[in-house]
Amino acid sequence: MRVGYGAARLPVPPGTPMGGYLDRPGDSAGELDPLQVGVITWSDGRRRFALAVADVICVNDDLSRQARQAVSATCELWLAATHTHAGPETGCVPGGGPTPQPWLDRIVGATRTALARAMAAERPARGSAHQGVLRDVGAARGMPSAEPAVPMDVLAVRDPAGRLEGVLVVLPVHPTVLPPGNLLVSADLTGAVRGAVRARLGPDVWVLVAAGTAGDISTRHTRRGQDTAELGRLGGLVADRCAELLDAAPAAAEAWTPGSVIGWASRRCSLARRSSVADPHALLAELRAAHERSRTAGDTTATRMALSRLEGARLLIEATPEPAPGAARPPAGKPPEPASITTEVSAVRLGGLALAALPGEPFVATGEAVRRTRPDPTFVLGYVNGYPGYLPTAAAYAGQEYEVLAGRVAPGSAEYLATTVADLLHDLDTPEDP
Numbered sequence: 178m179r180v181g182y183g184a185a186r187l188p189v190p191p192g193t194p195m196g197g198y199l200d201r202p203g204d205s206a207g208e209l210d211p212l213q214v215g216v217i218t219w220s221d222g223r224r225r226f227a228l229a230v231a232d233v234i235c236v237n238d239d240l241s242r243q244a245r246q247a248v249s250a251t252c253e254l255w256l257a258a259t260h261t262h263a264g265p266e267t268g269c270v271p272g273g274g275p276t277p278q279p280w281l282d283r284i285v286g287a288t289r290t291a292l293a294r295a296m297a298a299e300r301p302a303r304g305s306a307h308q309g310v311l312r313d314v315g316a317a318r319g320m321p322s323a324e325p326a327v328p329m330d331v332l333a334v335r336d337p338a339g340r341l342e343g344v345l346v347v348l349p350v351h352p353t354v355l356p357p358g359n360l361l362v363s364a365d366l367t368g369a370v371r372g373a374v375r376a377r378l379g380p381d382v383w384v385l386v387a388a389g390t391a392g393d394i395s396t397r398h399t400r401r402g403q404d405t406a407e408l409g410r411l412g413g414l415v416a417d418r419c420a421e422l423l424d425a426a427p428a429a430a431e432a433w434t435p436g437s438v439i440g441w442a443s444r445r446c447s448l449a450r451r452s453s454v455a456d457p458h459a460l461l462a463e464l465r466a467a468h469e470r471s472r473t474a475g476d477t478t479a480t481r482m483a484l485s486r487l488e489g490a491r492l493l494i495e496a497t498p499e500p501a502p503g504a505a506r507p508p509a510g511k512p513p514e515p516a517s518i519t520t521e522v523s524a525v526r527l528g529g530l531a532l533a534a535l536p537g538e539p540f541v542a543t544g545e546a547v548r549r550t551r552p553d554p555t556f557v558l559g560y561v562n563g564y565p566g567y568l569p570t571a572a573a574y575a576g577q578e579y580e581v582l583a584g585r586v587a588p589g590s591a592e593y594l595a596t597t598v599a600d601l602l603h604d605l606d607t608p609e610d611p
Contacts (some may be wrong), residue, residue, distance in 0.1 A: 178433045178528065179220045180334050182343050183294025183385040185287040187212040187232060187463065189362040190264050191442060196269050197236035197262025198357035205265075209361035212264055215385045216291040217334075217345060220299055220528055224439045224453075225252040227295065227527050228345075228422035228532070229288045230387045232364040233280070235269035235537075235564040238520070240276040240284060247289045247415070251392060255523060255534050256288060258560040263363040264355050265338030267405035271566035272450075272518050272585040292326045302342060304432030306530050306554035307331040307422035314414050315350030318395040319578040325399045327541060329415075329546075330389070331422050332432060332530070332555045341382055345528045346370065347556045349389030349541050356403040366396065377416045377424075383501060389545030390535065390559045392567050393580055410600055411425035423546050430554045433528025442601040448565060449587040450517060451574075460566050475538040518586060522594050524601035529557040531605070533598045538580070540570050543591045550599040551606075568594065 189212060193205040212232035219226045236258045244256045258267075268274045269286070276284075330347040353365035364371070366384045374384045400407050415601035431584065523534040532549050533555060545556035566592040567584035574581055 178302060178304070178341075178435070178437055179222075179297035179299040179590055181220075181295040181297065182216070183217045183218075183291045183296075183298055184213050184383075184392050184581055185290035185294070187214055187283065187287050188392060192364075194266045195262075195360070195362070196264060196266035197353070200357050201360070202358060203360055204358070205362050206360040206511070207362070209263070209355075209359075209363040210372075212362060212364055214259070214287040214291045215383075216288070217296040217343070217385055217441060218292070218295040218299060218348070220296075221438045225253065225275050225296070226439050226527065227252060227254045227292055228257070228385075229291065230259060230385055231255060231284055231288065232261050232323045232367065233264050233267045234260060234262065235560065236269055236562065237268050237276045238563045239522075240267070240281055241562040242363035244288045245283050247292070249286070253523075253525065254473045254559075255286075255479055255525075257387055257534070257558055257559050257562075259352055259364060259367040259386065260391065260538075260560050261363065261367060263355050263359055263361065263365050263586060265362075268422070269564060270289070272288070273520070273564045273566070281425060281484060300336050300342075301337055303337065304335070304530065305333045305429040306432045307425065307554070308334060308554060309418070309422050309425075310517075311348070311350075311415065311418050313399055313404070314411050315391070315394045315396055316398045317393050318351070318397040319393065319576070319580070321398050323398070325537065327394055328545065329387070329530045330554075332556070333429070341423075342377065342379060343383035343385070344374065344419065344423070345556075346374065346386045346415070347389045348386060348415065349394050349559070351391050351395035352388070354400055354403055354408050358573045359403075366408060366411060368560055369408040369497060370415045371413035372417035373409070374419050379418050388560045390539040390541045390557055392538035392559065392569070393573070393578075395541045401415060414415040422577045430529065437528030439525065439527055441523065441525045442604060442607045443521055444597055444601060445521050446597055447517045448590045448593070450585055451587045461591050497566060501537050502606045517567045520594075523562060524598055524602065524605055526602070526605040529553050533557045533602060534561035535559050535568070535598060536561060537565040537568050539568040539591055539594070540573065542570050543568065543595050545591075547599050547602075549604060553606075555602070565590075591599045
């Protein structure tokens with residue numbers, strides 16, 4: 178197996194609308210740290226798989242399709258978002274939408290440049306999969322008392338002599354440390370992790386950080402601030418854990434052998450839209466009252482969570498406007514939403530290592546459900562090749578958390594996607610060619 182890595186800058190001019198927060202006070206005013214598209218390629222001599230990770234809020238279907246037009250039939254390309262909330266707005270709306278120009282062309286261009294650099298850098302390599310638990314960085318954001326522990330995956334790529342060349346880190350944590358008031362472009366937690374891991378492992382080691390199933394996991398209950406110092410602290414915790422996992426060589430699983438081959442599969446899925454809330458405006462009034470009660474009581478955590486639910490309720494109302502008197506259809510100028518949301522799941526087998534790609538923002542439990550279906554190491558990525566929005570577990574719909582209120586898919590959608598990608602992985606688990 179030959180492996181390569183390449184990256185390309187993604188410049189963001191001052192005055193660019195930024196994605197991620199509804200209450201941001203303005204457009205970008207400069208750069209805190211550079212954005213990039215990073216690409217890892219694997220080649221078995223006949224086929225090539227490329228994992229591209231862009232420092233953007235989301236990847237819509239149109240962006241994924243256009244990026245894939247640059248590759249040959251013998252190459253499979255996944256385009257994933259780090260989900261930074263301090264980058265350009267790329268059309269991140271619940272249920273998906275078009276990617277605005279000039280970002281459609283800019284992101285595709287950076288992806289193609291990084292892909293070409295990765296292919297040119299391909300060398301014989303071996304790999305090992307390291308899996309463990311990361312503590313004190315992310316936790317369920319709707320549950321203040323939840324244990325601050327999430328799964329963490331690290332793929333180590335080494336040359337034939339055993340020298341470490343690069344690592345892929347899959348982190349199921351919303352990369353949101355910087356606040357809504359921040360107007361400086363940044364990869365946020367993802368960038369901090371990249372820098373901290375590189376500092377631990379050495380400047381000659383490349384680092385790619387991809388988002389896992391982070392839909393309900395964030396730094397809300399673990400961060401001690403929302404500034405660069407806190408980015409450094411949390412990035413350092415991830416880097417330390419990464420180094421620990423890499424040092425635990427006996428616990429690592431060999432990812433591929435010299436004769437390993439690459440296989441992939443994908444499937445388009447149609448997800449039913451959730452039924453609208455009977456009275457969204459009554460819900461909004463209820464959540465406003467809860468926010469006011471917590472604010473009056475001085476409960477900072479409860480106030481922050483109530484505000485998050487309010488934001489979700491506002492998104493819900495925007496999606497279900499009141500019809501004009503006597504009208505049976507949406508107001509003029511707003512076309513009716515399709516009855517379903519079409520999206521894609523994908524799977525890749527790299528020898529003994531499996532990668533699963535889910536679109537949008539799946540919950541961490543969904544990723545764990547996929548992993549439990551397989552005995553071999555399986556890394557589950559979110560935010561890949563499409564954006565249907567939040568993908569709550571069926572059980573989550575009993576509550577009124579932001580992710581459920583802002584979501585557009587019906588209960589059971591996450592489970593359907595998890596079963597589908599598990600089936601794809603099962604189909605790929607066939608004996609390798611001699």
